[in-house]
Amino acid sequence: xxxxxATAIALLLLCPIIxxxxxxxxxxxxxxxxxxxxxxxxxxxNKWGMNPADxxxxxxxxxxSTVSWTENGDYVINQTVVQALxxxxxxxxxxxxxxxxxxxxxxxxxxITARDYAFSALLLSSxxxxxxxxxxxxxxxxRGFDVFRAGAPFAGxxxxxxxxxELTIDGRFLPYFYEVVLxxxxxxxxxxxxxxCSVRDExxxxxxxxxxSDALLRETILDEESGYxxxxxxxxxxxTLLAFDGENxxxxxxxxxxxxxxxxxxIPQIDEINVIHVGIGDALxxxxxxxxxxxxxxxxxxxxxxxxxRLQGNTIRANSYMRTGQSFxxxxxxxxxxQSANVRKAVAHCVDVHAINAEFTQGFGLPVYGxxxxxxxxxxxxxxxLQTYETPxxxxxxxxxxxxxxxxxxxxxxxxRAREDGSLEKLALKWAxxxxxxxxxxxxxxxxxxxESVGIELEIVRLPFNQMLAHYYRxxxxxxxxxxxxxxxxxxxxxxxAFHTGERYQGESNRAGLKDEQLMDLALAMRQTQVGDRGAxxxxxxxxxxxxxxxxxxxxxxxxxxxxxxxxxxxxxxSNAYVGVAQAIVYAHIGDPLEEKVEDxxxxxxxxxxxxxxxxxxxxxxWMLEDEQWLLNEEIxxxxxxxx
Numbered sequence: 102x103x104x105x106x107a108t109a110i111a112l113l114l115l116c117p118i119i120x121x122x123x124x125x126x127x128x129x130x131x132x133x134x135x136x137x138x139x140x141x142x143x144x145x146x147n148k149w150g151m152n153p154a155d156x157x158x159x160x161x162x163x164x165x166s167t168v169s170w171t172e173n174g175d176y177v178i179n180q181t182v183v184q185a186l187x188x189x190x191x192x193x194x195x196x197x198x199x200x201x202x203x204x205x206x207x208x209x210x211x212x213i214t215a216r217d218y219a220f221s222a223l224l225l226s227s228x229x230x231x232x233x234x235x236x237x238x239x240x241x242x243x244r245g246f247d248v249f250r251a252g253a254p255f256a257g258x259x260x261x262x263x264x265x266x267e268l269t270i271d272g273r274f275l276p277y278f279y280e281v282v283l284x285x286x287x288x289x290x291x292x293x294x295x296x297x298c299s300v301r302d303e304x305x306x307x308x309x310x311x312x313x314s315d316a317l318l319r320e321t322i323l324d325e326e327s328g329y330x331x332x333x334x335x336x337x338x339x340x341t342l343l344a345f346d347g348e349n350x351x352x353x354x355x356x357x358x359x360x361x362x363x364x365x366x367x368i369p370q371i372d373e374i375n376v377i378h379v380g381i382g383d384a385l386x387x388x389x390x391x392x393x394x395x396x397x398x399x400x401x402x403x404x405x406x407x408x409x410x411r412l413q414g415n416t417i418r419a420n421s422y423m424r425t426g427q428s429f430x431x432x433x434x435x436x437x438x439x440q441s442a443n444v445r446k447a448v449a450h451c452v453d454v455h456a457i458n459a460e461f462t463q464g465f466g467l468p469v470y471g472x473x474x475x476x477x478x479x480x481x482x483x484x485x486x487l488q489t490y491e492t493p494x495x496x497x498x499x500x501x502x503x504x505x506x507x508x509x510x511x512x513x514x515x516x517x518r519a520r521e522d523g524s525l526e527k528l529a530l531k532w533a534x535x536x537x538x539x540x541x542x543x544x545x546x547x548x549x550x551x552x553e554s555v556g557i558e559l560e561i562v563r564l565p566f567n568q569m570l571a572h573y574y575r576x577x578x579x580x581x582x583x584x585x586x587x588x589x590x591x592x593x594x595x596x597x598x599a600f601h602t603g604e605r606y607q608g609e610s611n612r613a614g615l616k617d618e619q620l621m622d623l624a625l626a627m628r629q630t631q632v633g634d635r636g637a638x639x640x641x642x643x644x645x646x647x648x649x650x651x652x653x654x655x656x657x658x659x660x661x662x663x664x665x666x667x668x669x670x671x672x673x674x675x676s677n678a679y680v681g682v683a684q685a686i687v688y689a690h691i692g693d694p695l696e697e698k699v700e701d702x703x704x705x706x707x708x709x710x711x712x713x714x715x716x717x718x719x720x721x722x723x724w725m726l727e728d729e730q731w732l733l734n735e736e737i738x739x740x741x742x743x744x745x
């Protein structure tokens with residue numbers, strides 16, 4: 102049974118205890134999953150955005166990664182994929198040698214070898230990939246990355262033989278608190294993405310041999326009719342994409358017969374999954390009517406309360422978990438009035454965070470005062486310190502900050518300041534919000550009057566979600582000073598590139614447009630904490646939060662509980678803060694509940710619970726020597742953000 106999550110306020114959550122019989126293996130199982138965010142249909146990598154619906158579906162079809170995470174939030178080497186792993190250090194660099202299983206295959210039956218993992222590293226790091234508009238700096242920590250981008254072999258990626266691969270982390274990027282995350286690779290099929298090419302290594306590093314070019318990738322990845330971005334039919338995950346209908350917002354997946362299991366060797370039992378878009382207001386009715394069998398990550402308080410009220414009918418079930426992210430208002434710090442920290446902080450003083458939290462979450466959330474979510478362990482351990490960063494509703498202070506910046510009230514009640522040429526500039530902000538969301542209406546009610554009272558002219562524009570993301574990721578010329586969004590932070594929390602000042606990181610990683618060397622250095626201090634030094638990491642994390650609040654690149658709003666509601670006969674479904682719907686569905690099957698019992702529990706006020714244990718430290722003693730190989734100990738906890 103899922104433990105009921107506590108917040109600093111009492112929550113009444115209902116958790117089922119269900120007995121079940123194993124399903125009849127001969128009877129095909131199908132499940133309809135509803136998503137409340139419209140799918141863009143970008144099912145390849147996250148390089149073209151982190152739409153949460155797309156992210157979940159990508160994780161359904163792409164698998165056999167070298168690193169996996171468990172339901173406890175532990176990062177582990179995927180032993181279904183990696184048979185053995187050893188590492189050694191050389192002049193500050195650190196090399197890991199992988200020996201891969203010989204039982205891996207793509208959904209078309211093609212064998213997966215070390216060459217596929219090498220190809221993934223080469224592809225995602227290549228300048229040819231970057232030309233397409235995909236973010237291609239993710240593996241910049243590997244030795245020789247910049248030289249590889251200039252056309253040389255990739256020295257940090259060594260293909261030893263068909264089943265042995267070496268990755269070398271450049272010593273300049275070490276130490277790194279979440280080091281093992283740097284070893285994560287997902288295999289992608291070279292015979293589909295780079296037809297006629299192969300991976301070679303003559304001793305100085307791996308490279309792609311053959312007619313590899315951005316023109317080739319534009320055809321194999323971006324073609325609207327057959328490109329891998331929208332039509333990845335050959336994949337290595339638990340399911341395979343059969344069809345996607347963007348106009349009607351529906352996708353169909355079938356079980357991949359060649360999938361050999363997740364990190365625990367678990368193979369999915371549900372044969373077919375159909376994903377459809379449903380409005381948040383229709384989600385529970387669609388569930389009760391049988392149109393869908395599962396809806397995940399519900400965060401709207403009114404919908405949660407409605408869903409909990411329906412559990413008594415014993416036709417649906419629910420589980421909940423605290424969110425590792427937050428809802429926020431993001432500023433475009435590179436343009437117009439919001440280039441100024443004083444303007445950004447003045448806006449923050451016009452936002453009644455408590456009123457927004459109360460209206461939207463209705464008791465299932467908490468205000469946040471920095472770049473964190475209450476599902477994160479460091480936030481749970483430092484709630485009192487975080488309270489000091491609160492920016493209260495204070496229009497008087499907002500007016501003072503604006504006057505410091507030269508914005509003076511005119512006769513119209515709006516603020517103006519003089520330009521260098523003597524003309525007047527009006528303080529007018531454009532605010533983009535997603536269409537048809539309860540959050541948009543709540544924000545407007547809580548903010549518009551306060552803006553008017555301090556002399557800020559506000560224009561609100563509601564956009565389709567894909568257009569919102571295009572502006573947020575700076576894939577188009579931005580027109581909006583403010584954007585309302587939400588994010589779930591990566592479990593390996595590392596905001597270094599999110600606030601990197603380098604030009605090549607603008608847009609693809611740095612979405613706020615903020616260029617502050619001090620904030621970037623504080624993020625660097627976090628990532629360069631020695632593995633396992635939890636105290637030093639928290640110290641650096643708090644220093645980062647302090648500078649973040651000085652600069653106010655966004656207005657944090659709230660963090661809340663997420664609820665998954667699902668049909669009562671969906672058994673074994675194991676979602677939580679660390680395991681999303683795509684990972685959890687692998688454990689699920691459809692059966693007949695034998696016992697229907699719901700326990701009510703009221704959680705007393707108090708701090709959020711800590712993680713179940715502290716097996717998140719990585720040290721040499723956690724490896725064991727056997728048969729002259731450094732093999733994996735199952736107890737090791739090794740070490741994105743999704744925007745919606």
